[in-house]
Amino acid sequence: MSENTINITLRVWRQPNGHTPGKLVSYPVKDVSTDMSFLEMLDLLNEELTVKGEEPVAFDHDCREGICGMCGVVINGTPHGRGSSPVPTTTCQLHMRMFHDGDVITVEPWRARPFPVIKDLVVNRSAFDKIIQAGGFISVNTGAAPEAHAAPVPKLKADRAFDAATCIGCGACVAACPNHSGMLFTAAKITHLAMLPQGQPERHLRIKKMIGVHDALDFGGCTNIGECAAVCPKAIPLDVISQLNRDLISSLFTRDGK
Amino acid sequence: MDWVIDMAKPEDFFTVGADIADTKANTELPIEQVWADRQFHAALVNPSNRRKLTVIIVGTGLAGGAAAASLGEAGYNVLNFCYQDSPRRAHSIAAQGGINAAKNYRNDNDSVHRLFYDTVKGGDYRARETNVHRLAEVSANIIDQCVAQGVPFAREYGGLLDNRSFGGVQVQRTFYARGQTGQQLLIGAYQALERQVDAGTVQMFTRHEMLELIVVDGKARGIVTRDMVTGEIEAFTGDAVVLATGGYGNVFFLSTNAMGCNNTAAWRAHRKGAYFGNPCYTQIHPTCIPVHGETQSKLTLMSESLRNDGRIWVPKNPEDATKDPRDIPEEDRDYYLERIYPAFGNLVPRDIASRQAKYRCDEGLGVGPAVTEIDLDGNEKQVRRGVYLDFAEAISRLGKDGVAARYGNLFDMYAQITGEDPYETPMRIYPAVHYTMGGLWVDYDLSSNIPGLYVTGEANFSDHGANRLGASALMQGLADGYFVLPNTINDYLSKGPYPALTPESPEVKEAVDSVKARIEQLLAIDGERTVDSIHKELGTIMWEYCGMERTEAGLITAIGKIRELREEFYKNVKVTGENEDFNQTLERAGRLADFLELGELMCIDALHRRESCGGHFRAESQTEDGEALRDDEHFLYVGAWEYHEGKPILHKEPLIYKAIELKQRSYK
Numbered sequence: 001m002s003e004n005t006i007n008i009t010l011r012v013w014r015q016p017n018g019h020t021p022g023k024l025v026s027y028p029v030k031d032v033s034t035d036m037s038f039l040e041m042l043d044l045l046n047e048e049l050t051v052k053g054e055e056p057v058a059f060d061h062d063c064r065e066g067i068c069g070m071c072g073v074v075i076n077g078t079p080h081g082r083g084s085s086p087v088p089t090t091t092c093q094l095h096m097r098m099f100h101d102g103d104v105i106t107v108e109p110w111r112a113r114p115f116p117v118i119k120d121l122v123v124n125r126s127a128f129d130k131i132i133q134a135g136g137f138i139s140v141n142t143g144a145a146p147e148a149h150a151a152p153v154p155k156l157k158a159d160r161a162f163d164a165a166t167c168i169g170c171g172a173c174v175a176a177c178p179n180h181s182g183m184l185f186t187a188a189k190i191t192h193l194a195m196l197p198q199g200q201p202e203r204h205l206r207i208k209k210m211i212g213v214h215d216a217l218d219f220g221g222c223t224n225i226g227e228c229a230a231v232c233p234k235a236i237p238l239d240v241i242s243q244l245n246r247d248l249i250s251s252l253f254t255r256d257g258k
Numbered sequence: 259m260d261w262v263i264d265m266a267k268p269e270d271f272f273t274v275g276a277d278i279a280d281t282k283a284n285t286e287l288p289i290e291q292v293w294a295d296r297q298f299h300a301a302l303v304n305p306s307n308r309r310k311l312t313v314i315i316v317g318t319g320l321a322g323g324a325a326a327a328s329l330g331e332a333g334y335n336v337l338n339f340c341y342q343d344s345p346r347r348a349h350s351i352a353a354q355g356g357i358n359a360a361k362n363y364r365n366d367n368d369s370v371h372r373l374f375y376d377t378v379k380g381g382d383y384r385a386r387e388t389n390v391h392r393l394a395e396v397s398a399n400i401i402d403q404c405v406a407q408g409v410p411f412a413r414e415y416g417g418l419l420d421n422r423s424f425g426g427v428q429v430q431r432t433f434y435a436r437g438q439t440g441q442q443l444l445i446g447a448y449q450a451l452e453r454q455v456d457a458g459t460v461q462m463f464t465r466h467e468m469l470e471l472i473v474v475d476g477k478a479r480g481i482v483t484r485d486m487v488t489g490e491i492e493a494f495t496g497d498a499v500v501l502a503t504g505g506y507g508n509v510f511f512l513s514t515n516a517m518g519c520n521n522t523a524a525w526r527a528h529r530k531g532a533y534f535g536n537p538c539y540t541q542i543h544p545t546c547i548p549v550h551g552e553t554q555s556k557l558t559l560m561s562e563s564l565r566n567d568g569r570i571w572v573p574k575n576p577e578d579a580t581k582d583p584r585d586i587p588e589e590d591r592d593y594y595l596e597r598i599y600p601a602f603g604n605l606v607p608r609d610i611a612s613r614q615a616k617y618r619c620d621e622g623l624g625v626g627p628a629v630t631e632i633d634l635d636g637n638e639k640q641v642r643r644g645v646y647l648d649f650a651e652a653i654s655r656l657g658k659d660g661v662a663a664r665y666g667n668l669f670d671m672y673a674q675i676t677g678e679d680p681y682e683t684p685m686r687i688y689p690a691v692h693y694t695m696g697g698l699w700v701d702y703d704l705s706s707n708i709p710g711l712y713v714t715g716e717a718n719f720s721d722h723g724a725n726r727l728g729a730s731a732l733m734q735g736l737a738d739g740y741f742v743l744p745n746t747i748n749d750y751l752s753k754g755p756y757p758a759l760t761p762e763s764p765e766v767k768e769a770v771d772s773v774k775a776r777i778e779q780l781l782a783i784d785g786e787r788t789v790d791s792i793h794k795e796l797g798t799i800m801w802e803y804c805g806m807e808r809t810e811a812g813l814i815t816a817i818g819k820i821r822e823l824r825e826e827f828y829k830n831v832k833v834t835g836e837n838e839d840f841n842q843t844l845e846r847a848g849r850l851a852d853f854l855e856l857g858e859l860m861c862i863d864a865l866h867r868r869e870s871c872g873g874h875f876r877a878e879s880q881t882e883d884g885e886a887l888r889d890d891e892h893f894l895y896v897g898a899w900e901y902h903e904g905k906p907i908l909h910k911e912p913l914i915y916k917a918i919e920l921k922q923r924s925y926k
Contacts, residue, residue, distance in 0.1 A: 016839075017839075017840070033550070033551050033553060035550040035551060035676075035677075036550075036551075036553050037675075039555065040554070040555050043553065043555055044553055047788050047790060050832060050834055050843065051786075051832070053834065054834070055834055055835055056834065056842070056843060058840055060343065061517055062342060062347055062349070062516040062517055062518050063347075063349060063352045063516040063517075064517060064555060064556045064558075065352055065514075065556075065558045065559075065671070066671065066674075067438065067440075068347040068351050068352065068516060069344075069347060070347050087670070093671070095675070118487055118840055119839075119840040122840065126343070126344065126464065128344065129344050129345070129346075129452060129455075129462075132452045133452045133453070133455050133456040136449055137407070137408075137449035137450060137452060137453045138406065138407050138408045139453065140406040140407055140450075141328075142324075142327065142328040142331060142403060142450075142741070143399075143403075143740075143741075144406070145399070145402040145405065145406035145407075146402065146406065148361070148402045148405040148419060149363070149419065151405075152413075152416065152417025152418055153413055153417050154415075155413050155414065155415045155417065158410055158411075158413040158417075161410040162410040162436065162442075165410050165442060165445065166438060166441070169344065169346055192408065192410065196408050196410070198405070198406055199408055
């Protein structure tokens, strides 16, 4: 770990609530250790604002180890500051060593129709929960499971299911998409469950229901731009959307009882 | 205070009440029959009556989410609350390494009895036998359930599930999903939960924080919450309340817990009469990334699974501390865990690995940047707080790709946080607060001493004794949520529905008004200090005096300091903004107010327990070679504390050991 400090200027989106317009406000932040995470730098700003009696900047965060999916802001135009990081990252795992003394850094909330702003950098992502409610599960009640080894899963399929299942539901894919599409999120769940034998009975019904809710919630359609996969902190590959498209077509020719 | 804290004795801080006991498990039976017997004797609720019964569940982690899904499937009317914006974000998600289950897929002599035995021994004989045996019994069902949900556990080329080892055991019984096991298990529970939301059996309330428990006629009947977006204070009532609100590690400010993890729900229940069990039992995890500086907001765990292949060492000579570790020859390295504990080596239980790392650094053999510390006598000294976790040998044995396949995401995380490449140079690690074995006291049914209040997962005290073994937290959370609570809470609900309550019911109104008054009090202080600055000070006190090593003098000092800090908080904290808004400062202030009370109780519990056991290490009670020395004659009990302002009341639950013989723990 290096022990450097830098001085930066933040331009932060301040918006009191969902029905009041917001604006960018500049704050100098001095003596930022380059070992700090981006959110620790925001903590530093908030401590200074609080001492001065000003409202601290509201931002969502929780685990601060890149797994809960709660944090997420647009940094210099890219979700999670992907443009400043050599590797896929969440905002909490972006560190200040990626920035330089004198940098001006713009910080904004996710900007997407299905994710309305609550305050400052905080948005409402409950639309994602609704997509999962529509069918992002395997219907098995507690206690109804067969022995775990009853259905072996070929390793390559298990690995592919895992890769898709690493989605943390942060919403960066939607924030990056010019169409505000939630297709990478939806396709990751479709692919995860489609790879597994347990996921087969509901495979076709699941995709129709999830896509139906996705479209009804004001998410846009996918036009294969690929911005979503470029910013995904878990590097969910774009080909999960191909999987979704293939499954969607075959589901249209499959009777599923509903 | 009418006496001087420096001259105080442990007995000045508490009084002793009547002994208590679990009355739900029939300990006359052989231990293998106890759970089946309880399931048979617990009263049932007819499926058609279940929808008339409302269960309030606070928390959506493994214990809460699994319980909400399972009770919803059973047909109860469930109200489920979480402070995050989605139930999928509960901190169970951050568990990395794995989940234990007695499947014996490795044909290495594993069994329900061995998992039971290992867990009791790992907990240093301070857990309740009947609860732990049940945990081991249902462990295999958990794996079946999760696989059926589509949890993508690691598999071998034959398509079957893979296993690995964890600390404190000599079998391979840990199931895992790369380094993201908690995430995958939680997403499984979350999906089951969302399925019930869609089915209409569960109503989900996100961004809602529980701030009070409603008790009517001695029974838990509801909660008061604050809507974290609008500030609305609202009461929700039902027939039973389940707290699945996690642990209280954030009392230390720096821990591996998520920033929002807090103890307010449990503490509010405690103040309303629920006993708090063994609050001083805290787990300090040996392998975390060291602190980088004053602005550190949380600590990041490096999974215990790394100790399968990583070797822990420090230089033998203090002058090598600043040398490139790769240039230190083998003969100048001390692989101290392998040296002291040849049988278990780097896989000794967490409490032991942590304490040994602390000793090496105290001896001046630590590595990494030197930080200034002030000892108990007020002297300043420079200490390096770090030891090496070295993969060079594993990389030469398995190749870089082999190591990456096992631990890739952990190595990436380390590189991202520290800016160093662990494939090239050894990781630097140091212990950090990770888990709290203590929690609200529950009986075999997971019911607290308040009828109708159930407590599951890390929030209860029950299964891990004085030290939790790796990969057992996920097991306990899911055991409680999927298989235990749904088969015990019916015994209480069968006597319902209980009389309906309205916002005008006196107990409901009193609870709502008390929450509003507390919030107004916090907003009115308008002092000079930020919430975090006071929280950090509390954390320093707790870490110094109630951390890896505790002494009578230190704990008494800590209690005095915490009381002073609590006064400072109520005089001088600054909470900006107002209640009727999204106000994160107010949220943190309320949580800190409760931590400032809990911290004192933890110190009192640690002070009264004049023995060492597991994670609770009293310097006055150690063996000749420095291991924790229990005192079974005087302390073979659960310390269950009743709230009493200024002087809590200790109730002892004597622990009954019938299936396992009490022994001095040895991993040598």
